[in-house]
Amino acid sequence: MSFSTTEITSHEIISDNPIHQRLLFAYYEATNITKGQLLEVGCGVGRGIAILSEACDKYTGIDKNEQLIEQLRQTYPNALFIGQNVPPLQKIPTESYDTVVAFQVIEHIEDDNLFVKELHRVLKPEGKLIITTPNIKRSLTRNPWHVREYKAQELISLMKKYFTKLQTFGVQGNEKVEAYMEQNKKAVEKITKYDILNLQYRLPRALLQIPYDILNRMNRKKLMDSNTGLVNEIQYTDYFLDDNIETCLDFFYVAEKCNC
Numbered sequence: 220m221s222f223s224t225t226e227i228t229s230h231e232i233i234s235d236n237p238i239h240q241r242l243l244f245a246y247y248e249a250t251n252i253t254k255g256q257l258l259e260v261g262c263g264v265g266r267g268i269a270i271l272s273e274a275c276d277k278y279t280g281i282d283k284n285e286q287l288i289e290q291l292r293q294t295y296p297n298a299l300f301i302g303q304n305v306p307p308l309q310k311i312p313t314e315s316y317d318t319v320v321a322f323q324v325i326e327h328i329e330d331d332n333l334f335v336k337e338l339h340r341v342l343k344p345e346g347k348l349i350i351t352t353p354n355i356k357r358s359l360t361r362n363p364w365h366v367r368e369y370k371a372q373e374l375i376s377l378m379k380k381y382f383t384k385l386q387t388f389g390v391q392g393n394e395k396v397e398a399y400m401e402q403n404k405k406a407v408e409k410i411t412k413y414d415i416l417n418l419q420y421r422l423p424r425a426l427l428q429i430p431y432d433i434l435n436r437m438n439r440k441k442l443m444d445s446n447t448g449l450v451n452e453i454q455y456t457d458y459f460l461d462d463n464i465e466t467c468l469d470f471f472y473v474a475e476k477c478n479c
Contacts, residue, residue: 235439237453240458241396241468243270245349245351245390246266246267248471249271249274253271253274254318256276256315256343257275259322260308261282261321262281262282265291267322268298272295278298279299279316280298280299281301281303282302283302283303284302288301305328305334306333306336307333313340313341314343316343317346319338319342320348321348322350323351325369326352331367331377338381339382339474342476343476345478349471349473349474350374350472351472353365354464354465354466354467354468356370357467359403359407360411363419363427363431366424369470371389374470385475386472388464388467388470388473391460391463391466392457393457395449395452395457396453396457402449403442
């Protein structure tokens with residue numbers, strides 16, 4: 220697999236490990252919910268395909284990156300992969316999946332309202348949608364790869380436009396994770412203190428993506444070099460769910476389609 224930005228976190232890059240494990244946690248947690256025909260929207264590098272495939276009857280992945288999709292077809296011949304931009308989910312029939320997951324995707328979508336509407340459409344009655352996305356309250360800087368980030372209630376309001384049943388959880392980290400996050404916060408503050416004109420919020424996203432990626436990669440490597448043990452030792456089991464959606468790292472929301 221090829222990786223172009225720090226937004227595509229790699230399990231092969233040691234300095235990415237805390238983020239990789241945090242993303243991996245959602246897949247393991249989802250296996251307690253997933254069943255039947257499963258659709259993953261934004262399957263990316265295929266981080267969780269093997270995990271989800273064990274918990275469903277048939278896995279389908281969709282992503283806009285045609286190169287990644289072709290690689291995944293070779294790696295997972297028993298799964299179905301669709302290459303297309305979303306939304307809409309134009310190649311997906313209505314009410315065709317028991318479970319839909321979209322992990323760390325909605326923050327990249329321009330029309331998030333249409334996105335959630337389409338996720339609802341392709342679910343069977345009583346089917347479940349699982350969405351994760353960063354909690355903006357825990358973001359250290361503007362991420363120019365994201366169209367937006369959400370506060371807890373903002374995402375709840377959006378999802379309740381289409382789903383009447385909604386469970387809200389937060390992805391939290393244990394003391395080891397929080398120690399890493401605190402070190403990362405201090406390192407980032409050393410960089411952002413030079414942004415006296417607040418350009419990270421004033422400039423167009425496209426102009427910030429390359430410098431953001433360079434600085435982010437440098438910062439992750441510096442954290443690894445200064446405390447290799449902490450970076451290396453974090454595992455997905457160091458993350459957990461609870462009901463505190465205000466201070467969590469990521470939102471983990473589970474919505475059920477009404478059988479009506």
